[in-house]
Amino acid sequence: MATTLTRLVELVRSKPFAASLALVTHYVLHSDEWENSFHVFLGIWTVAFGGIAVLEYVCDSRAQTLGLAIQITATAATIYFGTLATSILLHRVFFHRLRGIPGPVTARFTKFHSIFAGVLPKFQYFKYVRSLHQKYRTDVIRTGPREVTVYCADAIPLVHGPLSKCTKASIYTATELGGSSVHTTRNKQEHRERRKIWDQAFSAKALREYEPRLNRHARALMEKLGERAGKETVRITNWVNFCFDVMGDVGFNRSFGMVEKGEEADAIKLLHEATGILSILSHLSWALNLASRTSAGAKPLLDHMKWSAEILEERTKARFGMQMLMTPKENDVISWLLNPHDDRITPGMNADTRLLVVAGSDTVSATLSFLFYELCLNPSVQAKLRKIIDAIMPEKAHLDVNDLADCPFLDGVINEALRLHPAVPSGPVRETPPEGFTLPNGTYIPGNIHIWTPIYTLQRDARYFQDPLTFMPERWTDERPGAVIDKRAFLPFITGVYNCVGQKLAMLEMRSVTANLVRRFEMGFAEGEDGRTIEDGSRDCFTMNVGKLDVWLTERERV
């Protein structure tokens, strides 16, 4: 026994042993995906180095004091971590399969590059990514050790098309405490099964059932704006939070009352706290995963989970007849997602409930905010839209969703807002299939690489849109059809199997609010407003967290 311990002591003191162990660790890290299991390594390292310190103190006669034992352990740790870091960095720079792809030098070493160079300056990573394209003038840029950003429309079918073999990247499961939603599940088969149910919840028939609620909320919003028109500055970016009311109502028959109260509901504050961390850590899956395992990092998420669990509990009881008063008056999305034969609430249902609010509200409110910003910047477009809308059912006081189903110019205005200001501006991240693929331009992207398709940059690319920075709704109508050169580059809702399930609902909401607003009011920047805050102060938290926009509304005289 004593000899074994002596041998062990000699081993932990051996520098070649520590270095070899580091190389083995690198091999293990390299051969599998560990980003979301970093806590396992932290645990192993803590136990291992703690064990070495104890071993030295108890069994090594040369380490007579605790200080000496710690010193010996620190030396072993320095050699181990030093070798590990050197091996990883050398591999990333000189031997990685992406070594031939151009990009910022520090991005080859570490994803911290994206945070320091891209996120932290202004929290607008999408603009940084566009600047890289302008600098390198190439369609594939290495933006991380195991990551590329691809700037050409030709890549879209390979990355997002219906036959794409790409999967969602590891970041999707980084904050998965307890269960995945249809959005965060990475297993293709599981996604397909869950998505079928979501598709039913947003089918044409289901949408017709939701329409009266959209009309009700749009009317309520116009009334509230009417009370302020001509009297006070209107912070329109707050009022578009009406989308949360719509989502609460359509989603689970419960309005957040945001339009009624004119302020952010507690549940939404919770939601924004839970997603705020994404602006920085969505670039570091392991750090996001680690943060969500700490009590401070997990708190907003856990609070939000508790909130959705309460909603689900009420609804499940209602379904099984225990609380008749809670049986919804109208069909909602949750009724599709609940299991009709089982009253148990699964973590997946909880995650889907949260997804419903996150995906369905911030996206629409961000798009509407930028749409109104563009209408203030482009009064001639606003006047043209008003003239066209005025011709639709002039006898009605309020236009319903149904009345606006066929208005190409209105859809053109919405498409331009989605094009110039996509709600998911940096674009979702996918992982290439193990065999990789070759882009039409001949560039081979190896397997298991994270791949970004930067929606903001693609939608402002002159190769795909004429006068790409001009807000031109006509490009989506018969007036200037040639101004959309390659429609594959228009990706606000993404395409393929992971595309946005709520895009039709979003269009209904946006048509209804935009048309009724320009019909009832003239809108311009409020005094002192120049749009700089919404342009420069909006924050990319995967979806866009929009800066403020103050407008002045003037009620129109209608005959």
Ligand code: HEM
């Ligand atoms: C202007 C409005 C909207 C935009 C621009 C938008 C955009 C997107 C994008 C880009 C994705 C893909 C995200 C990814 O792959 O990580 C997505 C997915 C999704 N969206 Fe939307 N969205 C909008 C509105 C809505 C609405 C109203 C709902 C209704 C609940 C919704 C529900 C979803 C869901 C559930 C997914 C996940 C789909 C899946 O993974 O199968 N979205 N959306």
